[in-house]
Amino acid sequence: MSEPILRVEDLRVYFYTYAGVVKAVEGVSFEVYSGEVFGLIGETGCGKTVTSRALTRLIPDPGRIEGGRVLFRINSEWVDLLKLPDSELRKIRGSLISYIFQDPSSALDPLYTAGYQVAETIIAHNRVSWKEAWLKAIDALRSVLIPDPEARVKNYPHELSGGMKQRVVIGTSIVNEPKLLIADEPTTNVDVTIQAQIIDLLHQLKNLRRTSIMLITHNMGLIAEMADRVAVMYAGRIAEIANVYTLFEEPLHPYTQGLIRCVPDPTKEIKELYPIPGTVPDLINPPKGCRFWPRCSKAMDICKREVPPRVEVSKGHFVECWLYAGGGHE
Numbered sequence: 480m481s482e483p484i485l486r487v488e489d490l491r492v493y494f495y496t497y498a499g500v501v502k503a504v505e506g507v508s509f510e511v512y513s514g515e516v517f518g519l520i521g522e523t524g525c526g527k528t529v530t531s532r533a534l535t536r537l538i539p540d541p542g543r544i545e546g547g548r549v550l551f552r553i554n555s556e557w558v559d560l561l562k563l564p565d566s567e568l569r570k571i572r573g574s575l576i577s578y579i580f581q582d583p584s585s586a587l588d589p590l591y592t593a594g595y596q597v598a599e600t601i602i603a604h605n606r607v608s609w610k611e612a613w614l615k616a617i618d619a620l621r622s623v624l625i626p627d628p629e630a631r632v633k634n635y636p637h638e639l640s641g642g643m644k645q646r647v648v649i650g651t652s653i654v655n656e657p658k659l660l661i662a663d664e665p666t667t668n669v670d671v672t673i674q675a676q677i678i679d680l681l682h683q684l685k686n687l688r689r690t691s692i693m694l695i696t697h698n699m700g701l702i703a704e705m706a707d708r709v710a711v712m713y714a715g716r717i718a719e720i721a722n723v724y725t726l727f728e729e730p731l732h733p734y735t736q737g738l739i740r741c742v743p744d745p746t747k748e749i750k751e752l753y754p755i756p757g758t759v760p761d762l763i764n765p766p767k768g769c770r771f772w773p774r775c776s777k778a779m780d781i782c783k784r785e786v787p788p789r790v791e792v793s794k795g796h797f798v799e800c801w802l803y804a805g806g807g808h809e
């Protein structure tokens with residue numbers, strides 16, 4: 480097993496809204512290894528996007544990172560991204576760590592050409608001339624399989640199709656050769672052909688450049704095809720982490736079991752995951768104890784009182800559930 484490149488410990492993010500404090504991310508811990516695809520899956524609203532954005536402190540008002548550590552390895556040194564000065568963090572964002580956000584059109588500025596936007600990202604992080612950056616931008620667009628990149632660099636976003644825009648976004652996010660690429664629902668909102676091309680691109684990045692990829696998705700087929708390890712999120716916490724085979728063959732957490740059972744055909748795209756009766760709880764007043772208990776058919780008394788601890792059931796297979804923590808023997 481390769482070494483970790485990212486180590487997230489006890490991350491907490493709250494939103495201070497008029498209706499109350501939304502405890503969106505409540506004690507999340509995981510690691511991402513170098514050169515792997517780490518999948519993050521869970522129902523809408525469970526905190527995937529907030530978790531991924533918090534890694535580089537991209538949390539909008541009224542959100543606040545309440546605690547935790549985000550350790551990122553640069554060469555052989557670990558830095559806590561939550562403690563880094565803004566100016567240092569800006570150097571990392573868009574170079575060593577970069578994002579592909581869900582909606583490609585919002586990631587591009589309508590006022591600038593595709594080439595300008597890619598070149599600008601290069602200039603922001605490298606000492607190169609405008610001309611060099613422009614040529615590199617053309618190369619980047621070629622590497623994401625954009626036909627005739629010399630012409631496309633001169634196009635404005637509205638002149639490009641949805642799939643082409645998504646490729647420009649991907650081109651922008653890999654142009655500085657990130658160590659960690661965070662792809663938040665990269666295949667949602669694009670058609671099947673483009674999905675396949677995006678998957679190819681991610682494969683290439685992983686295999687040729689050994690980029691670590693954090694892949695956030697609803698699509699179990701994509702997880703099955705691409706992920707090496709998977710974390711299952713539920714209501715602001717991580718329910719289970721395992722390698723992809725173990726997760727599909729031996730899911731332990733009742734929530735994961737529900738997810739896997741509800742997707743007998745993992746090649747099927749699912750927009751929302753509603754595996755188990757009930758809905759994700761209100762994160763302003765989440766259930767005490769295990770946040771899943773109101774929907775869990777195996778809930779015990781202790782589940783309603785205390786948050787289950789994380790247990791490593793076998794090497795690298797973690798589960799947060801009282802069934803595996805001696806809770807059944809109280």
Ligand SMILES: Nc1ncnc2c1ncn2[C@@H]1O[C@H](COP(=O)(O)OP(=O)(O)O)[C@@H](O)[C@H]1O
Pocket residue numbers: 494496501503521522523524525526527528529530539540541542762
């Ligand atoms: N700007 C915001 N203001 C208030 N609450 C927010 C904001 N952004 C996200 N949240 C809340 O944080 C929770 C997690 O959201 P998110 O990370 O976007 O979920 P996911 O990506 O898993 O669908 C949700 O309950 C959402 O309502």
Ligand code: SF4
Pocket residue numbers: 732733734769770771772773775776777778779782787799800801802
């Ligand atoms: S801790 Fe209890 S309520 Fe939560 S998933 Fe496990 S059995 Fe169900």
Ligand SMILES: [Mg+2]
Pocket residue numbers: 527528529663
């Ligand atoms: Mg999201």
